[in-house]
Amino acid sequence: MKIISKEDFSSFVNALIQDDGxxxxxxxxxxxxxxxxxxxxxxxxxxxxxxxxxxxKKYFLPQYETMMHFDISTGTVTAPPITNKKVIIGIHPYxxxxxxxxxxxxxxxxxxxxxxQKRKNSILVGIVPVNASETAFYGDLAKASGxxxxxAFDLMLTDLGxxxxxxxxxxxxxxxxxxxxxxxxxxxxxxxxxxxxxxxxDKASRGLKVGPKGWHALLTRNYDSGIWSEQAEKCLSxxxxxxxxxxxxCYDVTDELNLDLTSGVRQRTWDGCLLRxxxxxxxxxxxxEDIKDRxxxxxxxxxxxxxxxxxxVACVGCGRCSSQCVPDIADPLNLFNMLSESTTESVPDADVxxxxxxxxxxxxxxxxxxxxxxxxxxxxxxxxxxxxxxxIALDDGQPLGxxxxxxxxxxxxxxxxxxxxxxxxxxxxxFQIVVRNIGDVTSALHAKKEGDxxxxxxPFGNGFxxxxxxGKNLLFIGGGLGIVPMRSLINYVLDNRQDFGKVMILYGxxxxxxxxxxxxxxxxxxxxxxxxxxxxxxxxxxxxxxGQIGVITTIMPLVTFDPMNTYAIVVGPPIMYRFVNRDLLSxxxxxxxxxxxxxxxxxxGVGKCGHCQxxxxxxxxxxxxxxxxxxxxxxxAFS
Amino acid sequence: xxxxxxxxxxDFSSCEGCQLQVINLEEALLDVLxxxxxxxxxxxxxxxxxxxxxxxxxxxxTRPMDVERIxxxxxxxxxxxxMGACAYLGGIQRMGNKWxxxxxxxxxxxxxxxxxxxxxxxxxxxxxxxxxxxDEIVKVDAVIPGCPIDSDEFAKVLVALLxxxxxxxxxxxxxxxxxxxENICQFEIGGxxxxxxxxxxxxxxxxxxxxECEACRGYVDHPxxxxxxEVLKKYGxxxxxxxxxxxxxTYRYIxxxxxx
Numbered sequence: 001m002k003i004i005s006k007e008d009f010s011s012f013v014n015a016l017i018q019d020d021g022x023x024x025x026x027x028x029x030x031x032x033x034x035x036x037x038x039x040x041x042x043x044x045x046x047x048x049x050x051x052x053x054x055x056x057k058k059y060f061l062p063q064y065e066t067m068m069h070f071d072i073s074t075g076t077v078t079a080p081p082i083t084n085k086k087v088i089i090g091i092h093p094y095x096x097x098x099x100x101x102x103x104x105x106x107x108x109x110x111x112x113x114x115x116x117q118k119r120k121n122s123i124l125v126g127i128v129p130v131n132a133s134e135t136a137f138y139g140d141l142a143k144a145s146g147x148x149x150x151x152a153f154d155l156m157l158t159d160l161g162x163x164x165x166x167x168x169x170x171x172x173x174x175x176x177x178x179x180x181x182x183x184x185x186x187x188x189x190x191x192x193x194x195x196x197x198x199x200x201x202d203k204a205s206r207g208l209k210v211g212p213k214g215w216h217a218l219l220t221r222n223y224d225s226g227i228w229s230e231q232a233e234k235c236l237s238x239x240x241x242x243x244x245x246x247x248x249x250c251y252d253v254t255d256e257l258n259l260d261l262t263s264g265v266r267q268r269t270w271d272g273c274l275l276r277x278x279x280x281x282x283x284x285x286x287x288x289e290d291i292k293d294r295x296x297x298x299x300x301x302x303x304x305x306x307x308x309x310x311x312x313v314a315c316v317g318c319g320r321c322s323s324q325c326v327p328d329i330a331d332p333l334n335l336f337n338m339l340s341e342s343t344t345e346s347v348p349d350a351d352v353x354x355x356x357x358x359x360x361x362x363x364x365x366x367x368x369x370x371x372x373x374x375x376x377x378x379x380x381x382x383x384x385x386x387x388x389x390x391x392i393a394l395d396d397g398q399p400l401g402x403x404x405x406x407x408x409x410x411x412x413x414x415x416x417x418x419x420x421x422x423x424x425x426x427x428x429x430x431f432q433i434v435v436r437n438i439g440d441v442t443s444a445l446h447a448k449k450e451g452d453x454x455x456x457x458x459p460f461g462n463g464f465x466x467x468x469x470x471g472k473n474l475l476f477i478g479g480g481l482g483i484v485p486m487r488s489l490i491n492y493v494l495d496n497r498q499d500f501g502k503v504m505i506l507y508g509x510x511x512x513x514x515x516x517x518x519x520x521x522x523x524x525x526x527x528x529x530x531x532x533x534x535x536x537x538x539x540x541x542x543x544x545x546x547g548q549i550g551v552i553t554t555i556m557p558l559v560t561f562d563p564m565n566t567y568a569i570v571v572g573p574p575i576m577y578r579f580v581n582r583d584l585l586s587x588x589x590x591x592x593x594x595x596x597x598x599x600x601x602x603x604x605g606v607g608k609c610g611h612c613q614x615x616x617x618x619x620x621x622x623x624x625x626x627x628x629x630x631x632x633x634x635x636x637a638f639s
Numbered sequence: 640x641x642x643x644x645x646x647x648x649x650d651f652s653s654c655e656g657c658q659l660q661v662i663n664l665e666e667a668l669l670d671v672l673x674x675x676x677x678x679x680x681x682x683x684x685x686x687x688x689x690x691x692x693x694x695x696x697x698x699x700x701t702r703p704m705d706v707e708r709i710x711x712x713x714x715x716x717x718x719x720x721x722m723g724a725c726a727y728l729g730g731i732q733r734m735g736n737k738w739x740x741x742x743x744x745x746x747x748x749x750x751x752x753x754x755x756x757x758x759x760x761x762x763x764x765x766x767x768x769x770x771x772x773x774d775e776i777v778k779v780d781a782v783i784p785g786c787p788i789d790s791d792e793f794a795k796v797l798v799a800l801l802x803x804x805x806x807x808x809x810x811x812x813x814x815x816x817x818x819x820x821e822n823i824c825q826f827e828i829g830g831x832x833x834x835x836x837x838x839x840x841x842x843x844x845x846x847x848x849x850x851e852c853e854a855c856r857g858y859v860d861h862p863x864x865x866x867x868x869e870v871l872k873k874y875g876x877x878x879x880x881x882x883x884x885x886x887x888x889t890y891r892y893i894x895x896x897x898x899x
Contacts, residue, residue, distance in 0.1 A: 031823050054821045063819040236835040236866050238814035240824075254807075257798050259670035270819060275811045276861055291863065324818070326826045326835065326870045415804060440804045447803075 001190055002166045002182035009157075009164050012180040013042035016087055025059070026089035027052060036088065047090050047159065050133040051318060055095050055246030056088055057102060060118045066265045067114060067253070067370050070413040073262040075453055077371055077413065080265075083118060087176070089125040093200075094138040094316040096126050096151045098246030103359040104310050105249055109621060110606040113366030120361050123172055127157040128196050132203040135319030137333045139204035141354060144211025148197060149355035158193040165193045204317065208333050210340040212313040215303030216350035218339040223296075223635065227338055232292040234327040235274070241321035241330035242272030242298060247306075247314040250278070250610030253603055257414040264414055266370075271610070273297050278611060281601045282418070282439030285574075287614075287636065297613075299335055305616025307352040316355075369606060372411035372455025378430050380450050383516050386436050387481075388446055389423070393430045394456060400431045404488035405463030405597055405625040408433070409605045411455030415444040419602035419620070421485035422459060425492040434484045434516065460605040464489045464569065464595060464625050472567050473501040475559065477580055479508050479552050479572025483516055485597050485624070486571045490524070497529060502566070504531040504559045508552035511536050512545045533558050553579050556587075563589040570628075571597045577638045581628060594628035598637065644801070647679035647691035649712055651698030651705050652732055652770065656787040657723035658682040658697055664790045671794065674801060693718045693800070699725040699732055700771045704763055713777040718800065721773040722793070724786035724855045724888050731786075733770040733890045736899075740768045772891060781806055784856035786888060789841050809840045810860050813852045816843040825851050831871055831884055836862035855888045 004012065017024045017039055026039045027049045034049035036056050066080040091099075103119065106112040132139075142148050154173030158165040165185055168174040185193075210218060242248040252271040257264040271278055274294050279287035288294045306314040315332050322331030329335075340347070379391035394400065400408070402422050409417045410433065418441035424432035437446045448454065466489075474493060478486045493500050505524055509515055515534070525532045533555045534547035548555050552572070568584050570577060577596060584594055600612035600619045607621035615634040617623065623631075631637045648658055662683055664671060671677075678688035694716035700709055713719055721727045729736075735743050748765055773779050783796050795807045809815075813834035817824075825832035825846050833854035834846060845852050858864070871881045885893065 030821070031828070033823050035821050053823065054818070058821075234866050234869060236812070236814075236863050236870070237861075238812045238835040240814050240818050243815060243818040256795075257802065259667060259674065259794055259798060261674070261798065261802065270815075272815075275815070276859075277810050324824060326824065327866060327873075414802070443803065 001185040001193065002168075002177060003160075003163050003185050003189055004166055004180055004182045005163050008181040010042035013039070013045065013089065015179065017041065021085060023084045023086045024089065025086055036090075039089070045089065047127050047157070048130045049090070050129070050131040051092070051136060051320060051323070053320075054244060055098060055318065055320065056091055057098065057246050057249075059086060059088060059122060060099070060102060060115055061249060061251065061270075064267055064269045065114065066267050068266050069263070070255075070266065071263050072414050075374065077455075079368075079371075083121060085121050085123070087123045087125060090157075091124055091126045091153070092129050092318075093126060093148065093151055094136075094318050095246055096124060096153055097149055097316045097355045098318070099124070100152055100355050100358065101247050101312055101314060101316075102249060103361075104312065104356040105306075106608065107359060107364055108310060108607070110369055110608070111364060111366040112606075112608055113369050116361075116364060116366040123154045123176060124152070125155045125157065125173075126151075126153040127159070128193070129200040129203070130159050132200065133319050133323060135322040135331060136204040136317060137206045137208055137319060138317030139201035140206060140208035140333065141212055141315070141317040142201050143205065144208060144213070145354040148201075150358065151355060152358040158196045160189060160192050160196070163189075165189055167193075204319075206333055207337075209337045210347060211349075212303070212315065212354055213349035213352055214340075214347040215313060215336055216307055216352065217347035218336060218343060219300050219304045221343055221347070222339045223300075225339070225342060227335075227342065228296040229292045231329045231335070232290075232295040234329050235291050235295050236327060237274055237276060237291050237294065239272040239275045240324045242274055243270055244320040244324045246316060246318055246320070247302070248272060249608070251608070252611075253417065253609065255414050255416045261414075266413070266416075268609075273301065273610065273613075279601055281599070282442070287600060293636075295329075297615075299332065300615065301613075302332065303336070305613070307350055308616050309618070310356065312353050312356045370457070370604070372409070372417075372457050375454055375456040377448055377450055377452050377454060380448070383434060383518075384514055386438070387434055387516060388437070389432055389434045390445065391424075391430050391432050392454070392456065395453075397429065399427070399429050400456075400459055402426055402431065402459035402488075403463030404466065404492045405485055406459040406461050407485070407602070407605070407620075407624060408456050408458035408460065409602075410435075410441060410445060411457060412441055412444045413455065416441050417457070417603070417605075418442055419460075419605055421488070421597075421624070423484045423487045425488055425495055427495075434481075436481060457605060460602075461620055461624050462622060466492065469493075469567055470499050471501060473561050473565055474503050475561060475566055475568045476503075476505045476507075477552060477556070477568060477570045477572070478506070479576040479580075480510065480514070481516075482571035482573070482576070482597070483507055483509075486569060487517060487520075489569060494524075494527075494530070502531070502561065503529065504561065506533050506535075506552060506555050506559065508535045508537070508555070508572075511538050511540060512543050531559055551579075552576060553583050556580070556583055563587050563593070567593045567595060569595045574599075574638065581638070591629040591632065592627055595625060596628055596631065597625045598623055598631070641676060643674065643676045644692040645678045645688070645690060646675045646693045646695060647688060647716075648677070648681065648695045648697065649679070649708075650681065651696065651709070651725070651773075652701045653698030653723065653725040653730065655682055655697060657783075657785075660787045660790045661793055664794065667790075667794060671797065674797065689715065691716060693720065695720045695722050696726045696773050697722050699730045700773060700776045701732070701769070702763065702766045703768070704766075706776055709773060709776050718780045719773075719777065720781045720783060720796070720800075721779045722783045723788050724784065724857075726773045727782045727784050728857050728888055728891045729770045729772045731887055734886050735767070736770055736890060736894060737886070740766075743767060782808065784808065784838060785841055786853075786855035792840055807840075809838065811839050812859050812862075813837045813839045813841070813843050813846070813856075815839050816841070817846045817852075820847045822846045826870070826874055831874060831876055833867075833884070833889075835870070836864055836867045853887050857889060858892060
């Protein structure tokens with residue numbers, strides 16, 4: 001630990017500001033509040049601040065961030081320019097902890113290269129808080145977790161009156177400090193630093209009754225508590241609590257096309273689960289329509305969902321949400337205290353940390369996660385009034401390499417991206433998708449013809465586990481567009497027919513005009529090793545139809561099978577699952593023998609943007625194919 | 640003749656500030672002209688035309704003669720856009736709907752000194768039965784909210800219409816953009832803000848420059864107005880003040896709730 005006088009610290013900061021290769025950011029006053037912003041001189045720094053309006057996440061996931069530039073006329077996509085190296089001065093430990101959580105989130109499974117670039121380019125200078133806001137409770141969290149967390153920083157300051165104590169936390173920090181006029185700290189100064197840390201904790205302690213490890217159980221037990229609707233009655237659904245939160249990372253993606261109609265940018269911008277259109281999909285369905293559901297989701301994500309997925313509690317006690325919530329219902333401390341008061345028995349600790357381990361940035365490598373691969377439409381076949389089949393080849397000549405049930409993000413620059421299930425069986429240098437013309441991307445795709453270029457990302461997600469299905473009887477139950485992803489598995493099974501037992505296909509749609517894959521369906525019907533039944537909800541007079549009439553559950557009794565040795569693959573609209581699964585279970589089929597594929601708003605496809613969550617599950621990453629047994633515990637799955 | 644869509648601007652009861660915002664596109668206006676032919680735009684050119692594809696309407700529909708005029712425009716246009724708070728919501732003049740047409744006429748044209756000349760006049764220009772938004776009279780294909788409109792949003796709507804995309808008008812509240820701008824919340828500094836229920840897309844310029852949001856872009860599709868009323872009450876407004884707070888640009892919703 002080193003000691004630097006405040007005067008020398010100012011000179012040190014001013015010297016950094018003079019360095020053209022470096023952007024120096026720090027905490028400054030804004031009215032009677034504080035913000036992180038660019039520094040013109042060290043004199044602007046307000047290291048005695050309590051909390052900033054927005055957390056430093058804005059440096060790594062900016063409010064509006066260009067992901068790529070595009071030019072439709074030339075078909076080019078270019079990365080945004082690399083930002084200058086930044087020094088960010090005055091980050092409180094709770095915000096550093098949040099950055100550590102952010103690292104874990106953005107590097108999990110798929111490394112977000114846009115985030116990584118900004119993160120690698122930043123030097124973090126922390127400071128032990130001198131003041132705490134009225135709503136902060138990071139002291140409670142630290143005490144409940146047995147002391148301050150092990151957090152990553154490059155330099156850590158402690159205000160000792162006329163001096164700062166400075167602790168380097170990295171090689172970069174040590175190198176930076178070498179430019180400053182410092183001396184070694186005396187033992188009493190080291191003691192003073194410890195005292196300052198304890199003082200900071202005390203200032204931000206408000207009486208949390210159950211520590212963060214107990215939140216998991218509190219939330220599980222109180223999922224159906226009346227507290228959620230009572231609180232949500234006051235909720236404006238304005239999204240402020242999530243926007244100002246250092247551990248809320250969800251974003252939306254939009255394409256901004258310039259007036260020349262050829263150039264533009266794809267950008268991402270902060271989004272939040274409290275906002276109504278967060279879960280809205282193109283056909284208009286909103287998966288969390290009730291404010292209560294959205295309000296509850298936010299707390300569950302913090303105390304249960306992210307702990308389950310990534311092992312940390314996604315709240316650092318900064319108190320921003322509660323200070324920004326005008327009806328005053330966003331405070332996690334209040335909410336968890338309310339939950340604990342309504343829970344009579346004591347709650348066990350979940351096996352989670354408050355802050356995940358430090359991330360080794362140098363060892364983290366990212367590739368273009370969001371840049372689509374150029375692809376060409378090889379064949380375009382109109383199937384029905386609204387649905388068209390597109391056969392696609394990647395321009396690099398590589399096969400897609402997908403598993404049945406996986407999906408791709410279809411990208412049309414200037415319009416956007418849409419998640420689309422792959423409909424063809426694995427193999428070959430082309431793949432097929434079948435798309436309903438319903439939103440911006442799908443209608444732009446429908447306007448394209450053979451030979452036109454599109455972009456493809458993926459394949460993404462978990463498909464059908466064909467190894468598990470091997471040797472079993474298979475009962476396919478498809479409703480409406482559900483036949484599209486299901487077809488990739490049906491054709492895989494038929495390509496490898498000897499590996500499977502009995503194959504039964506039940507396919508239902510609204511009316512005969514909506515029947516997809518007519519010719520293929522006829523072939524399935526003609527095979528003597530496939531039992532096939534089809535039905536329509538209604539059939540208009542004069543319409544030709546050689547199948548059954550009635551909803552899909554009415555044709556289920558037409559097939560007989562041993563429920564113990566049969567797997568049901570169920571894909572269809574949300575309403576279908578409830579009735580089909582109910583009937584399958586009543587026929588004696590074990591829960592683990594039911595396989596479903598679920599649909600949500602999968603915007604990024606790689607588990608970052610947050611839109612597709614079913615309770616704590618990221619459908620794009622853990623699904624879209626699920627075992628019913630695993631997903632049924634999640635109330636939002638079939639609601 | 641080019642094959643570009645022909646655009647005509649028409650103004651009804653309004654200050655014509657939204658048309659000014661289109662002119663304020665400045666250089667970008669040249670890009671607009673590369674996409675469309677403007678055939679009528681009283682604020683910017685002297686030519687006019689009765690043949691157009693896209694009609695852009697500014698202003699509320701107020702007098703019987705306005706109703707006839709907007710219906711004729713609708714017949715000629717294949718796309719009709721309501722531009723600005725007056726056309727979209729009825730404008731601040733809609734507050735006049737609180738009183739009867741007779742009361743308004745008496746108040747505006749008869750009660751004050753010097754108004755003797757207009758008293759009892761049956762000139763149709765003085766007729767103002769009700770202030771209505773354009774879509775209450777004819778079908779509207781697109782709206783550009785705001786008082787005035789945002790120039791960039793005008794360009795975005797045009798791009799969306801020309802490329803067949805969904806209109807880029809957000810359905811989240813102004814708080815979202817206000818927070819992204821890292822503003823101090825108006826409620827914290829004694830303001831009574833409509834931001835939590837007001838439709839965003841403007842970039843929250845009013846709170847960013849120290850003012851309250853007046854909801855000039857109307858409400859989001861599902862405003863939680865009851866919760867918002869509670870907040871206004873909590874911060875010290877009386878029921879009457881709350882009602883007044885909600886009439887400036889958004890009296891339309893009050894009328895609709897009453898079934899008027």
